[in-house]
Amino acid sequence: MTVVSDATADIRTAFARAEERTAHNYHPLPVVVEHAEGAWMTDVEGRRFLDLLAGYSALNFGHGHPELLRVAHEQLDRLTLTSRAFVHDQFAGFCAALGDLCGKELVLPMNTGAEAVETAIKVARKWGYEVKGVAADRAKIIVAQGNFHGRTTTIVGFSDDPDARDGFGPFAPGFVQVPYGDLAALEAAIDEDTVAVLIEPIQGEGGVVLPPDGFLRGLREVCTRTNVLMMADEIQAGLGRTGRTFACDHEDVVPDVYVLGKALGGGIVPISAVVADREVLGVLRPGQHGSTFGGNPLACAVGRTVVDMLATGEHQARATELGVVLRERLESLVGHGVVAVRTRGLWAGVDIDPTVGSGRQVCEALMARGVLAKDTHGSTIRLAPPLVISLEDLEWGLDQLAEVVGSGPLLG
Structure with a gap:
């Protein structure tokens, strides 16, 4: 079977083609996803990204359950x-x-x-x-x-x-x-x-x-x-x-x-x-x-x-268990590139210190490290990992966030 795709092997070309004929009602990060499974997405160049947005919670059960x-x-x-x-x-x-x-x-x-x-x-x-x-x-x-x-x-x-x-x-x-x-x-x-x-x-x-x-x-x-x-x-x-x-x-x-x-x-x-x-x-x-x-x-x-x-209650229990890890790790960043955090279960709003950069800049830096998240209202990023994410992957993703916000001001 032949799979027809509008993407090319070059990420810049694929992204430009997507933007060229599309009304600009979104400002997406420059990534073109081709495949996904669980909490991970793969772009047209074969790079893997940990999904910490989960389609604004539409993908609570991960990609391709x-x-x-x-x-x-x-x-x-x-x-x-x-x-x-x-x-x-x-x-x-x-x-x-x-x-x-x-x-x-x-x-x-x-x-x-x-x-x-x-x-x-x-x-x-x-x-x-x-x-x-x-x-x-x-x-x-x-x-x-x-x-x-x-x-x-x-x-x-x-x-x-x-x-x-x-x-x-x-x-x-x-x-x-x-x-x-x-x-x-x-x-x-x-x-x-x-x-x-x-x-x-x-x-x-x-x-x-x-x-x-x-x-x-x-x-x-x-x-x-x-x-x-x-x-x-x-x-x-x-x-x-x-x-x-x-x-x-x-x-x-x-x-x-x-x-x-x-x-x-x-x-x-x-x-x-x-x-x-x-x-x-x-x-x-x-x-x-x-x-x-x-x-x-x-x-x-x-x-x-x-x-x-x-x-069954299984996914609710998992969100509770992993949510404790999410909350504790994010709270440890307050005063270290983060101004405030708000969490409930496996869901968080993270207010970025403006001396570090904007929410968009933090998301771009995370993307360069293989993590996808999204900003809102300028200085805040939202984290909503799929509920099926492993503890190890969640910890790794939070490690990347800690390094980004703790590394000093991001270039504009």
């Missing part, structure tokens, strides 16, 4: 798409398994994280009108400063990141922004038209920002008392990344609505989902929401396998 590949290959030979005009044999099993994992009654599969967030917004508004009794077209949703929920015009409209927001208005009304982690400000913002609070239990794009201890428990109590939906965007934080199935689990909190994506597709196919009880998701009726590819057979087969893997 054998069981996920087996299921995907098997399903590819059977059935890939019917649309929701018909029911396929993978649909009910996936929805039941995911609903059970979340402890909820209903599942609405979509494709991308942004689609799931948009779906949650629509559902919350409709619930507000039909169940809570909010007057027509007055529904409000409370969001947090520093949020990142996706890239659609509705979603960037309630972002405070100028790169995400500027130049894309006008924006949809109906969103109220409060400081992240400020329970008093959040409660003060609730009025008779408030239908939901949309929150990331940990802000991933913001640099792995954790709320104060007890915030999620307090939020759950406020939402229950005021009859407001608590909607947890667990797209990056959920499905094992933090050492628990969901980040909300760290405070024993169950939201009214889970918004899921990324790792749900096992790094193979996009699939996202909104998961809630019948009182909430039951407000949708035929013709009011849909997706041609949402809940397709291939995605459901892979997603069901992901859910089965999470149901």
Whole structure:
């Protein structure tokens, strides 16, 4: 069999060709990956790189997980798409398994994280009108400063990141922004038209920002008392990344609505989902929401396998165990090229000392040493290794980071 590739053996040529005909909405590191397995990626020149980004947590189970590949290959030979005009044999099993994992009654599969967030917004508004009794077209949703929920015009409209927001208005009304982690400000913002609070239990794009201890428990109590939906965007934080199935689990909190994506597709196919009880998701009726590819057979087969893997608790336990190593090693760098670190499970935000260089410069230096990570907001890098990474590989990757940030100022 002949494998057709657009890459060449020369990395500079391959990278230039990729950039030449592509809209410049990303600023990728100059690497062109050709193959990957587990926690390692190989470029077109045969160089190996340790992946400490894991596709922004979409690759929680690593590249090419054998069981996920087996299921995907098997399903590819059977059935890939019917649309929701018909029911396929993978649909009910996936929805039941995911609903059970979340402890909820209903599942609405979509494709991308942004689609799931948009779906949650629509559902919350409709619930507000039909169940809570909010007057027509007055529904409000409370969001947090520093949020990142996706890239659609509705979603960037309630972002405070100028790169995400500027130049894309006008924006949809109906969103109220409060400081992240400020329970008093959040409660003060609730009025008779408030239908939901949309929150990331940990802000991933913001640099792995954790709320104060007890915030999620307090939020759950406020939402229950005021009859407001608590909607947890667990797209990056959920499905094992933090050492628990969901980040909300760290405070024993169950939201009214889970918004899921990324790792749900096992790094193979996009699939996202909104998961809630019948009182909430039951407000949708035929013709009011849909997706041609949402809940397709291939995605459901892979997603069901992901859910089965999470149901064992093995990957959550591994994230907890390796997360201790990650935290201790990173905390030892504070004052030695690092200003601050924030970790939860196998996930970390690392604030680089500006005298060392920018986050981008640190990532470029790491790339030269065979480690791939990504910067955010200028001075921060995020680390999210696949949960299947070995202890030895994790230690080696952190050794490279220690040498980069401890070697003095990086050249501009």
